Amino acid sequence: MLAFRPIVLLLATVVAAMAAPGHPFLLFSAGEIPALRARANAAPLLLDSLAALRAQAGAPAGSFTNHPLDWTTHLEALAFVATIENDSGMRQRAIARLLEDLRRYDPADTYTKEADFHDLALPTRALALAWDWLEPHMTASQRAEILPALDKWCIASYRHSETKWWREASYNCGSVPVAGYGLLALSIRNDTTNATVATCYREAFRRLAQNFFPTTWRPSGICFEGPNYAIVGLKYPVLFAYANARVGGDDLLADTGAMRAMSYLMHQWLPWGGCASIGDNTDYGARTFAAEYLLGLGRTRDAEGIWTWMKYKRAKSLDPLIAYLWYPLDLTPADPGQSRPPTSKYFEVTANRAGYVFGRSAWSDPNAAFFAFVTRFDNCNHQHYDMDSFLFGGFGTLFATHQMLYPYPSDRHGVDYEHNMVIVNDGGWPTANRAKSCADDNSTRGMLVGVALSSFADYVRGDAKWSYRDNAVWISNPAIRAERTCLFVKQTASPYLFVLDDLEQDSTTINYQWLWHAPRLPVAGTGTLTDPLILSATNASCAIQFALPEQPAITNEIAMHESNSGELKPSGLMRLRVAQTGARVRYAAVATLQTNLAARPRVTAMAVACPTPSAGGLTVRLAEDTRDFIVWQSEEEHRQCGIPLTAGHLRTDGLTALVRVQNGKITGFVLGEGTYLQWDDTTLVRAAATVSVSSGLDDRQILGRRRCQENLPPLPPRLIKIASLPKEL
Numbered sequence: 036m037l038a039f040r041p042i043v044l045l046l047a048t049v050v051a052a053m054a055a056p057g058h059p060f061l062l063f064s065a066g067e068i069p070a071l072r073a074r075a076n077a078a079p080l081l082l083d084s085l086a087a088l089r090a091q092a093g094a095p096a097g098s099f100t101n102h103p104l105d106w107t108t109h110l111e112a113l114a115f116v117a118t119i120e121n122d123s124g125m126r127q128r129a130i131a132r133l134l135e136d137l138r139r140y141d142p143a144d145t146y147t148k149e150a151d152f153h154d155l156a157l158p159t160r161a162l163a164l165a166w167d168w169l170e171p172h173m174t175a176s177q178r179a180e181i182l183p184a185l186d187k188w189c190i191a192s193y194r195h196s197e198t199k200w201w202r203e204a205s206y207n208c209g210s211v212p213v214a215g216y217g218l219l220a221l222s223i224r225n226d227t228t229n230a231t232v233a234t235c236y237r238e239a240f241r242r243l244a245q246n247f248f249p250t251t252w253r254p255s256g257i258c259f260e261g262p263n264y265a266i267v268g269l270k271y272p273v274l275f276a277y278a279n280a281r282v283g284g285d286d287l288l289a290d291t292g293a294m295r296a297m298s299y300l301m302h303q304w305l306p307w308g309g310c311a312s313i314g315d316n317t318d319y320g321a322r323t324f325a326a327e328y329l330l331g332l333g334r335t336r337d338a339e340g341i342w343t344w345m346k347y348k349r350a351k352s353l354d355p356l357i358a359y360l361w362y363p364l365d366l367t368p369a370d371p372g373q374s375r376p377p378t379s380k381y382f383e384v385t386a387n388r389a390g391y392v393f394g395r396s397a398w399s400d401p402n403a404a405f406f407a408f409v410t411r412f413d414n415c416n417h418q419h420y421d422m423d424s425f426l427f428g429g430f431g432t433l434f435a436t437h438q439m440l441y442p443y444p445s446d447r448h449g450v451d452y453e454h455n456m457v458i459v460n461d462g463g464w465p466t467a468n469r470a471k472s473c474a475d476d477n478s479t480r481g482m483l484v485g486v487a488l489s490s491f492a493d494y495v496r497g498d499a500k501w502s503y504r505d506n507a508v509w510i511s512n513p514a515i516r517a518e519r520t521c522l523f524v525k526q527t528a529s530p531y532l533f534v535l536d537d538l539e540q541d542s543t544t545i546n547y548q549w550l551w552h553a554p555r556l557p558v559a560g561t562g563t564l565t566d567p568l569i570l571s572a573t574n575a576s577c578a579i580q581f582a583l584p585e586q587p588a589i590t591n592e593i594a595m596h597e598s599n600s601g602e603l604k605p606s607g608l609m610r611l612r613v614a615q616t617g618a619r620v621r622y623a624a625v626a627t628l629q630t631n632l633a634a635r636p637r638v639t640a641m642a643v644a645c646p647t648p649s650a651g652g653l654t655v656r657l658a659e660d661t662r663d664f665i666v667w668q669s670e671e672e673h674r675q676c677g678i679p680l681t682a683g684h685l686r687t688d689g690l691t692a693l694v695r696v697q698n699g700k701i702t703g704f705v706l707g708e709g710t711y712l713q714w715d716d717t718t719l720v721r722a723a724a725t726v727s728v729s730s731g732l733d734d735r736q737i738l739g740r741r742r743c744q745e746n747l748p749p750l751p752p753r754l755i756k757i758a759s760l761p762k763e764l
Contacts, residue, residue: 059118061163061222061278061362065171077364080345084362085119086356091355092116092125104145104154106136107161114165115356127171133165136175137184142191151183151210152201156215156271159192165224170226178226185219186229192216193235194409202704205244205250207260207268213239213247214271221278240279243272244551248291255384256295257390260417262303265296266325270354271329287664289702294331297340300324301371302380302393305433306403310435311426313391313409315417315449321349326357333363339376339398372399377734378525378728379406379488388412388743396429396494396525404429404530404573404628406523409454410497411479419449420464422481422499423519424456427532429628430575434553435532438608438654441597452610456521457536457622458548459503480513482743484675484708487518491703491731492524498743503540513527515539516619518670520691524733526703527657530638531627535691537649537669539619549613552578552594562587562613564638567627567669575630579611580638582653583623589612623651623667645680647671652682661697675708675740676725686713693720700761703731708740723754732760 069625081317087147091112113627117125145158162185170504193216196202201209217239224232236716251258258265275288289296300323310317324347332341345368379394387691389410396404407426407499411418435455441447452462480501487494496518503514517540522533523627538547553570560578562568568589569580582589589611591604629635641652641664649669656662664685668677677688685694689709696714697700706712706728712720720728725740737757739750 038191058281059167060279061218061307062274064701068119068121069206071189071360072121073281074362074364077606078362080362081359081364083350084359085116087236087355088112088116088359102154104157107139107157110136110163110165111356114168118168123172126169126685129165130169130173130177130715133162133169133181137162137181137188142188146191146195152199153267155192155195155212156218159188159212159215159219160271160274162188163219163473167222168392170720171222172487182223182227183229185223186227188231189216189219189223189235190231192219193231193238197514202242203246204239204272205246207264210243210247210251210268210272211270213242214275217243217275218271218278221275221282239275240284243275244287246284247272248276248287248293248502252292252293252296253382253384253390254295255380255382256292256297256299257384258293258296258299259384259413261314261316262300262310262323263319264417265300269293270325270327273330276355277330287474288334289331294334295337297324297328297332297344298335298337298380299382300328300468301340302382303342303391303407304343304626306395306429307395307401307406307431308347311393311405311407312433313407313421313426314419315439315443318439319382320350322352324348325352326354326361329361329363333361333366336366337373338367339374341366342370370399372397377488378490379493379523380584381483381486381488385398385412387741387746387748389481389497392483392486392488392493392495394488394523394525398529402430404523404525405433406521406525406532407491408495408497408521410481410483410499411502412482416478418479419454420451420479420502420504421449421456421481423497423517424454425521425534426455427523427626429530429631430572432554432556432572432575432577434556434570434572434577434626435551436554436608437552438594438596438606440594440606440608442599444599445597447597452548452550453552455551457517457538458550459538459540460546462548468619474734480532484518484743485727486739486741487705487707487727487729487736487738489729489731489736491526491735492705492729492735493525494705494706494707494727494729496520496636496690497524499615503538503702512541514544516669520667520707522693522705522707524655524663524693527661529627529629529634529638531625531636531655532627532663533653534622534624535667536622537619538621542618544616544618546614546616549624550612550613550657552608553577553611555593555607555609558591558609562589564640567635567638568611569632574631575628576635577626577628578632578635579624579626580611581622581624582638582640582651583621584613584615589613621649621669623653625653625655627655631740641666641682643680643682647678647680650677650680661695664696665692667691670708677709687711701758702760704758705729717758718756719758721756724750726752728757729755730760 039070113129135742204210205214220236280286383390389412393410394406409424451464484498485496500514500517503517520535557571560568567580570577593605594608594610596604637656643652652666689706691707692703706720740753741749
């Protein structure tokens, strides 16, 4: 990774990139212009993009957004259209516009007015591209006036950034201006005699190579700041990195998960549209499907990703220049509903420790069920105190949802009781969070200790005991246990979620509250196995029923939303609470989704024989001929494996197990962290060491024991025997 390369190599990269060819070279060369011109007729998106650029080029200055920097949009479009269409008259108008802008606008004035950091790269990008495209057609006197002015803009941007906390570009707010002055420095440094421009380039390269790309992006494609800030931070660095590689410099994009960012967004996107609400920046809709992702889609040959991008993009939010240049014409979009990629994926945020799981029952189906599970280990910008929280829904409604109820200025931003998790007493963690800190003072040391994903069911288990501590107490004081297991069972007409919680804070009697946030829907029922709590939406319902506690004391309240001024008002969510008091408490709940309440799955308790007092079992009747048998036990000795447990025909030492029987045949099973699973005389799983398995009729996943506590990679499965399932019923 570039973050660990010695500075000698970084300097060698800088020297290698000094041998820049003649203009244009940043995004394309003179020899590539005819092929670029021909792209306009290759796809409707490209024709529309060029039409948008032509409209911008032909519009009067100041007619775009009334933004103080909207001159940059006009300049860039004018210079590009003149270049791509080889229009000498328009080219001269573009040069005249560049001269006019440089005379009219003072960089010191732009930066001293403290413009929003999102905008600080607008002028440096436009000036870099305009110089790159127009310089060969300028007169000597024009160059003599323009180049020193560009030096001034580049250096002013650099020096302004040097006064800011984000100057090292580890976050989105720093990557924007740093990449902006880096791009301008790259464009002019072979032409100028100002030595400071070389410093601007060197520092931009160093900060993006050592800080931004390694810090912000994970190999899986996840940006730890969330889907909206992903594109905020990527928009300008990807331009700089692309141009830098074109002139022989190190390719900053080769080793970064940023090129797989659309894969993450595709999985977080809800089946019925919209971004799954994790963290505080997911309410931005389709504008997150930005044109800059097209470069990564082309590089990774992500056919399903480009299909998703094309389906959900918002045309008016696209950068037409980037869309025109980077749309991969040689990549054929593939509908994931037809190509059928895996329906679930684990995106690791911290290697070997924790991350996010996103699952769905089907692709390209707006009625599909959806599930997300959150574990975190490292502090991340824009994070929330949401360890082991989940989202769950289907048929167009996210029944277990989340909303950012407390804004940045609030001391409660990202607070624990905003999420679908168990809180201690009345919650309120973190208590030591700085105002306006984006909740990055949290101590979330949650770990994903178990996972197995397939089209049949997803198994996840999180250990959040290190997260259940008060940040105001700076000692090692984890909870004794804080574990949550989820089974998302999706290969059925009525998908369901099984949630198991086991909490013991500090051996004293404590009040625990199990929280579920939902849209404000009609509610009926008590939440028992015989009288589920029914949340009724337009197209479907969600039935929540508890095996533990057997008689849940459910309260329902409207969740309050705090404005930036501190005023509290009712939000669009309701908060369900199930309170228990004790030293150690357990919750076991099943939530089913159905379009017809009369046909909802019936859940009943199942007796188990196991020395562990925390063991239990349930039967879920999906249809007259189909039943799921679920058993569980706690990890009493923290060895990621249980002790022998028997429930009727089922035998296992797993912490969780599920067997589906349909018409007398086993059609799916899950073993969560165990060495064997049997049904009568049939051995479904037998392994020499702990494994997690999810297996259905179509696919299966087998994973060895995760070693999160040791910060080591998972062990490979060893000497494992897996039963075959019937191909047909």
